[in-house]
Amino acid sequence: MVFPNTFDKLHIGPSGNPAEAPLNEGSGAVVEWCADQGWDNFELAFVHQVYLSEKEAEKVAAASKKRGVAISCHGSYYVNMASKEKKKVDDSRSRIVQAAKRIMQAGGHSVVYHSAFNEDRDSTEVTALVVEQTKLVEAELKAKDIRVWLRPELTGKPVQHGSIEELIKVCNAVETALPCIDWAHQHARFGGGWNSYDEWCELLDKLARGIRNKNVLQRMHMHVSGIEYGPKGEKKHLPLVTSDLRYKELMQALKQAGVCGTLVVEAPRECLIEDVDRFRDAWEKA
Numbered sequence: 001m002v003f004p005n006t007f008d009k010l011h012i013g014p015s016g017n018p019a020e021a022p023l024n025e026g027s028g029a030v031v032e033w034c035a036d037q038g039w040d041n042f043e044l045a046f047v048h049q050v051y052l053s054e055k056e057a058e059k060v061a062a063a064s065k066k067r068g069v070a071i072s073c074h075g076s077y078y079v080n081m082a083s084k085e086k087k088k089v090d091d092s093r094s095r096i097v098q099a100a101k102r103i104m105q106a107g108g109h110s111v112v113y114h115s116a117f118n119e120d121r122d123s124t125e126v127t128a129l130v131v132e133q134t135k136l137v138e139a140e141l142k143a144k145d146i147r148v149w150l151r152p153e154l155t156g157k158p159v160q161h162g163s164i165e166e167l168i169k170v171c172n173a174v175e176t177a178l179p180c181i182d183w184a185h186q187h188a189r190f191g192g193g194w195n196s197y198d199e200w201c202e203l204l205d206k207l208a209r210g211i212r213n214k215n216v217l218q219r220m221h222m223h224v225s226g227i228e229y230g231p232k233g234e235k236k237h238l239p240l241v242t243s244d245l246r247y248k249e250l251m252q253a254l255k256q257a258g259v260c261g262t263l264v265v266e267a268p269r270e271c272l273i274e275d276v277d278r279f280r281d282a283w284e285k286a
């Protein structure tokens with residue numbers, strides 16, 4: 001499922017390997033295991049390194065195709081497209097390209113990353129730097145015939161680039177960029193706001209109107225989890241049952257808007273299976 005035109009349903013599954021998954025048999029076996037759980041989505045966490053070999057990527061692609069599991073990856077945590085150090089900016093681009101290449105080999109459709117830190121600059125200035133660097137990444141991917149969506153993520157802290165408004169600007173400026181909407185981050189970024197059916201409908205509407213000519217709601221890639229937050233935004237992921245996220249209403253808003261694509265559940269490992277099933281159940285009943 002590489003670089004799809006549009007999705008025809010919502011795929012739901014975990015981020016990273018649940019503790020119970022047979023990782024010692026390789027990532028292809030993990031994808032099969034996800035399908036055995038009744039799940040149809042899996043995001044590989046390349047957050048510290050691109051750990052998947054080319055050979056294993058082929059196995060992931062085969063399992064994805066055979067079992068209908070959509071594949072994506074979270075790229076490196078060490079990305080800062082607006083760093084004041086040129087080497088860090090250059091390394092950021094190459095980290096995204098490496099992850100994109102391997103996830104395409106694995107049959108994936110998207111590479112997610114946190115674009116940049118604002119440091120002491122305003123949104124306009126940092127957005128311009130992010131657009132410039134994202135275009136360079138896109139050019140490199142095109143030159144290498146790597147076809148995946150670039151997915152700058154909606155980030156959980158105001159010090160990070162990646163508000164809804166910023167993502168809309170980047171995605172309108174770069175042909176192969178679409179946002180990764182992290183609903184928990186939006187909630188945490190505003191210290192507990194954005195936690196109701198009406199607010200989520202408003203945000204989906206804003207995306208649909210803001211991002212031009214890309215069928216964004218039929219190509220959604222999303223993250224979700226329970227979350228702990230403070231005045232500075234995101235603190236850490238929480239099990240759904242101990243968090244205040246009104247996830248059933250979120251699923252209703254997504255269904256009402258006709259959202260298709262992928263929903264990645266980023267719960268802590270100890271409750272990952274339960275929380276994926278909670279979201280799948282809520283989606284069915286929404």
Ligand SMILES: [Zn+2]
Pocket residue numbers: 074112113114153
């Ligand atoms: Zn992320």
